[in-house]
Amino acid sequence: MTITVPDSSQKHQRREHALMLALVSPALLVILALIVLPVGWLAWQSIYHDGFTLENYRRVFTEDIYWRSFALTFEISLAVTVIALLLGYPVAYLANAVPKGWSILILSLVVLPFWTSVLVRAYAWLALLQRTGVINQFLRYLDVISEPLALVHNTFGTVVATVHILLPFMVLPLYATMQKIPGDLMQAGASLGASPSLTFFRVFLPLSLPGVLAGCTMVFVLCLGFYITPELLGGGRTVMVSMLVSRNVELYNQFGAASAVAVVLLLSVLLIFFAVSRFISLDRVLGQK
């Protein structure tokens, strides 16, 4: 790089900085006005209503409805994360183990639903799972069941659809991590006399843990804030935190309470990201050895 810029004085550098700041400012302004300001507004509204008050937070932490909803949301998120891991790991493993053409096919099938609207997929699951839906009719056609099963408008339906939507967020980081695991490590294990399952559990699985952590974090955090699937497939009984926020705004006009719930949710998400970011970087260092 020996190209000399016509004028490299301090004045030129100041102009350069000013130009760059000018270029980034429209986008930054949009972000400030439409996400930083609104979230800040929520935080303010949660503690200020004709004077400072912690009443909203007292309600969130003591009243049953709020407490139960947070507990339920964390339970569902945990269940969704575990199921997504159990379903996603074999797929990522297979995509990593097969020849390139096959792995492209597998990954395309994983990413394909990604580009369908969440709303469209919620509709599809309704069509599949409802009492007169495809699955119930198919099972009755086969005479497996006599009465339609309650597959939707409950927690089960919510979990099925949510796992479906979040699965790509599990498979992709898993696959990316597995790609970096050198194949000769497995061969080395085998040549030393270890059985395939032993090499898998002692060599491959530990090395894939950073991907597991990354995928689980993404799925868990996204699930915490999920709204469309629990609203449409939960049947009103599965009240997740996001629904609590929307109901407090739309039905009850409890803006302060809605804001406090939103702030607690956001803090949980940021806390998880912060906690995990320390571990993943640590694990990455170990993985690269």
Added chain:
Amino acid sequence: MTRTSPARIVLYVISALVLVYLILPVLIIAPISFSSARFLTFPPPSFSLRWYQQYFANPAWMQATRVTLTVAFFTVLIATPCGVAAAYAISQSKLRIMRMFHMALLLPLVVPIIITAVGIFFVYAKVGLVATMPGLVLANVMLGLPYVVISVLAGLQSFDPAQEMVARSLGMNRLRSFFAVTLPQIKSSVVAGGIFAFISAMDETIVALFISGGQYQPLTKRMFTALRDEIDPTIAAISTLMTAASFMLVLLASTRGKRSG
């Protein structure tokens, strides 16, 4: 390595089942939309276009479609240049604060969308942007920006800024050298970013639920309301059309991306 052990067979079967689970909902909508029955029956009855007719003949659905397309169009029109300018500045500037700005531009992907939606609703209520077109477009510009920034930054990574300096040392001004030298080389990632912003605006539901209303309701809001009440196969027809549009756009974006290598 390729011995077919029992463990392998289990792996194949589980993976196949998971893949079916992943694509089944995407595949199930089209048959419903082309079926003549109001309720789904198995095996499927005769072929019919009545749900498509209902969609195209219904003024409310048509108005909602116009809103969605208009919002998506203006979102791309605003988010793409803003995102390209920001990505360019982030990749070229040596200012340390740019890293913070980069993080800030990715915020829409980190903050749960329901929180963003409620926050925007409160702010819009104060400034009178609820149930307006500009309000809807602005919110979608914010949500689409990260896609443009990510895509263009990836494109700029393989671009050598020295080329632009050569053009400038030969007498071009900054703006001309950007359009003559830099932009043609990152064109495909700019187009891909714009397409993703379009899809994001087309599919956006949650923010629209809170801030849209009256005659400015996008398709997704009307679909959501309709889905809460009953299962109307018209939605299957709309969903099929939306999915087809998304896939075509993604295909366009990925072929574009490949051409740049």
